[in-house]
Amino acid sequence: MAADVIRIRGLTKTYVMGTNEVHALAGIDLTITQGEMVAVMGASGSGKSTMMNMIGCLDKPTAGGYELDGERVEIMDRNQLADLRNRRIGFVFQGFNLLARTSALENVELPLMYDRGARKRDLRTAATAALARVGLADRAHHLPNELSGGQQQRVAIARALVTEPALLLADEPTGNLDSRTSVEVLALFQELNDQGLTVVMVTHEENIAHYAKRIVELRDGLIVRDEPVTPRGNAAADLAAIDARRKGTA
Amino acid sequence: MKPQKLISIALRSIRRTKLRSTLTALGIIIGVGAVIVMVAIGHGAKSRIEASIKNLGTNMVVITPGAANTGNVSQGAGSFNRLKIEDADKLKRESVQMSDVSPVIMAFGRIRGGNGTNWRCPIYGVDPAYQTIRDWPVAEGQFFDARDLRSRRKVCVLGATVAEQIFGESEALGQEVILRDVPFTVIGVLAAKGQTASGSDQDDLIIAPYTTVQERLAGHQFIAQILGSAASSGDVTAAMAEAKAIMRESHNLSEWEDDDFTVKNQADLADAATGATEVMTILLACIAGISLLVGGIGIMNIMLVSVTERTREIGIRMAIGARPADVLMQFLVEAIVLSVLGGLLGVALGYGGSWLVGKLTGWPTVIDGGTVGLALGFSATVGVFFGWWPARKAAALSPIDALRYE
Numbered sequence: 252m253a254a255d256v257i258r259i260r261g262l263t264k265t266y267v268m269g270t271n272e273v274h275a276l277a278g279i280d281l282t283i284t285q286g287e288m289v290a291v292m293g294a295s296g297s298g299k300s301t302m303m304n305m306i307g308c309l310d311k312p313t314a315g316g317y318e319l320d321g322e323r324v325e326i327m328d329r330n331q332l333a334d335l336r337n338r339r340i341g342f343v344f345q346g347f348n349l350l351a352r353t354s355a356l357e358n359v360e361l362p363l364m365y366d367r368g369a370r371k372r373d374l375r376t377a378a379t380a381a382l383a384r385v386g387l388a389d390r391a392h393h394l395p396n397e398l399s400g401g402q403q404q405r406v407a408i409a410r411a412l413v414t415e416p417a418l419l420l421a422d423e424p425t426g427n428l429d430s431r432t433s434v435e436v437l438a439l440f441q442e443l444n445d446q447g448l449t450v451v452m453v454t455h456e457e458n459i460a461h462y463a464k465r466i467v468e469l470r471d472g473l474i475v476r477d478e479p480v481t482p483r484g485n486a487a488a489d490l491a492a493i494d495a496r497r498k499g500t501a
Numbered sequence: 502m503k504p505q506k507l508i509s510i511a512l513r514s515i516r517r518t519k520l521r522s523t524l525t526a527l528g529i530i531i532g533v534g535a536v537i538v539m540v541a542i543g544h545g546a547k548s549r550i551e552a553s554i555k556n557l558g559t560n561m562v563v564i565t566p567g568a569a570n571t572g573n574v575s576q577g578a579g580s581f582n583r584l585k586i587e588d589a590d591k592l593k594r595e596s597v598q599m600s601d602v603s604p605v606i607m608a609f610g611r612i613r614g615g616n617g618t619n620w621r622c623p624i625y626g627v628d629p630a631y632q633t634i635r636d637w638p639v640a641e642g643q644f645f646d647a648r649d650l651r652s653r654r655k656v657c658v659l660g661a662t663v664a665e666q667i668f669g670e671s672e673a674l675g676q677e678v679i680l681r682d683v684p685f686t687v688i689g690v691l692a693a694k695g696q697t698a699s700g701s702d703q704d705d706l707i708i709a710p711y712t713t714v715q716e717r718l719a720g721h722q723f724i725a726q727i728l729g730s731a732a733s734s735g736d737v738t739a740a741m742a743e744a745k746a747i748m749r750e751s752h753n754l755s756e757w758e759d760d761d762f763t764v765k766n767q768a769d770l771a772d773a774a775t776g777a778t779e780v781m782t783i784l785l786a787c788i789a790g791i792s793l794l795v796g797g798i799g800i801m802n803i804m805l806v807s808v809t810e811r812t813r814e815i816g817i818r819m820a821i822g823a824r825p826a827d828v829l830m831q832f833l834v835e836a837i838v839l840s841v842l843g844g845l846l847g848v849a850l851g852y853g854g855s856w857l858v859g860k861l862t863g864w865p866t867v868i869d870g871g872t873v874g875l876a877l878g879f880s881a882t883v884g885v886f887f888g889w890w891p892a893r894k895a896a897a898l899s900p901i902d903a904l905r906y907e
Contacts, residue, residue, distance in 0.1 A: 309900045330824045337822020348817045352517060364502050365822040
């Protein structure tokens with residue numbers, strides 16, 4: 252039995268807007284074990300972003316408990332949360348969120364600089380290895396604006412991987428990418444997942460979600476669907492098919 | 502994060518906005534430069550005053566009428582001045598510490614030369630010892646002697662400026678000058694002494710026996726000051742104490758009465774003069790310091806803008822594990838680097854400015870390392886002080902809000 256990476260019990264988040272109370276999360280229970288690949292779906296306003304922020308330790312719940320990799324998150328202070336994000340979570344965002352005018356390599360080194368445990372002494376080697384893992388070893392010294400969207404997202408994935416986190420957390424990772432590049436990124440996610448990395452991604456596209464192993468859907472702050480994906484898509488195979496079709500039309 | 506990494510991040514961010522950073526640092530550059538130039542001018546003035554006071558002679562003792570304030574009651578100038586020739590005579594007779602004593606009687610008036618030239622300058626009535634006390638040689642002719650004094654002869658010695666004004670190139674010795682309708686014979690011309698530290702011309706005076714001046718020109722009993730000269734500069738303190746005791750006796754002052762005269766020496770005058778320039782220096786430095794402060798506010802302003810502009814960057818850094826303290830340090834170090842760079846450029850500006858001021862005005866300027874260090878330290882402090890609040894603001898951002906910021 253694999254260990255639980257995420258264990259959420261009765262998670263509630265309430266925002267006060269003027270005199271109204273908005274229940275972004277209305278008490279959620281969710282367990283995600285090591286090696287899973289979960290797609291979190293839902294319309295805007297369903298609470299999926301709020302849940303994402305909770306899982307990413309960017310925000311604190313109003314009530315309920317959250318254990319990440321066996322550690323209780325809801326009782327932590329800002330510094331502990333920062334350290335937890337640094338070591339246990341790799342973030343991938345919709346807008347890539349790379350530092351401008353900073354080379355790919357330096358962007359990937361960044362999380363290691365904030366690692367107080369200094370587990371990695373040689374930042375350069377670790378960052379180079381992470382870039383190689385996403386297939387961008389030859390683009391290490393390029394600036395973000397010299398890279399395509401897909402390449403930028405892969406730099407962001409390398410940055411997420413460099414601290415060897417327990418969880419890769421992706422927020423609409425394909426929102427800014429064309430369909431081929433989207434499949435390419437998903438192929439990388441599947442490959443990393445096959446290597447044992449737990450992946451949680453938020454998406455509103457069904458065709459992206461079907462590459463995950465499990466779909467969790469939210470509506471009005473509650474989980475309304477939680478089921479395994481069958482049949483599961485194979486992004487690498489789809490990518491090869493897209494490329495073959497393009498070659499045929501060209 | 503390592504300090505050198507923080508500094509390199511700060512430098513990169515400053516390079517990214519070159520023009521803005523330069524304009525921001527300009528406040529500090531001008532502030533530090535101004536402090537250094539102002540203090541250099543002040544120190545230059547001080548060293549010049551000290552040099553010229555040394556030139557006056559350090560073993561001179563000066564007795565002037567009245568203390569600056571007697572209780573809280575202001576007394577009339579006439580009633581206040583109780584210095585008399587008898588005081589000078591008594592000092593001359595009784596003092597063992599002072600080798601020479603001379604009263605100084607002051608008179609002013611129009612001076613006419615034989616060829617119709619006109620001039621105005623002070624006329625000093627003094628004892629022949631005055632020449633020794635002031636250590637003032639004659640360029641031509643001679644100083645008057647005790648016999649001239651006793652017989653109240655109408656002879657005078659001209660300061661170099663006066664000789665130049667009245668007689669120009671022609672021979673002054675043996676000529677007549679008319680001081681307020683009284684004709685005096687010129688028996689000597691003093692060697693030029695130049696200007697005092699405060700810029701007044703020491704050579705613009707006429708010296709005559711005090712007996713003659715008192716009888717013919719001053720018309721009053723009281724004298725402006727009594728000059729004495731201690732045997733050596735080491736005896737000045739003893740000479741002053743002695744002069745004070747003799748003066749009190751001469752004025753019949755009882756124990757509970759305050760002195761109605763003041764005994765000073767050149768060192769006191771020097772202190773007063775350097776004190777005045779020190780006050781001026783501090784004042785100038787304060788004004789320059791205010792511009793440093795304004796420069797600091799400029800830095801704070803631009804750091805606040807920078808924090809707002811880079812809210813997203815802050816969000817990214819926080820999401821990948823930067824603690825609030827890391828973000829705080831990043832912006833604080835950036836403010837410090839900006840102000841210290843400004844400070845360094847300001848030091849260069851200060852050196853250049855001091856050199857230029859010295860070149861253009863001829864004022865001596867003295868830059869000391871302490872001021873440079875102080876100005877640099879102050880600019881770093883300005884960076885810390887004015888960088889703190891924007892950095893705090895950055896560190897207090899919530900990661901989600903910062904990430905969502907457009």
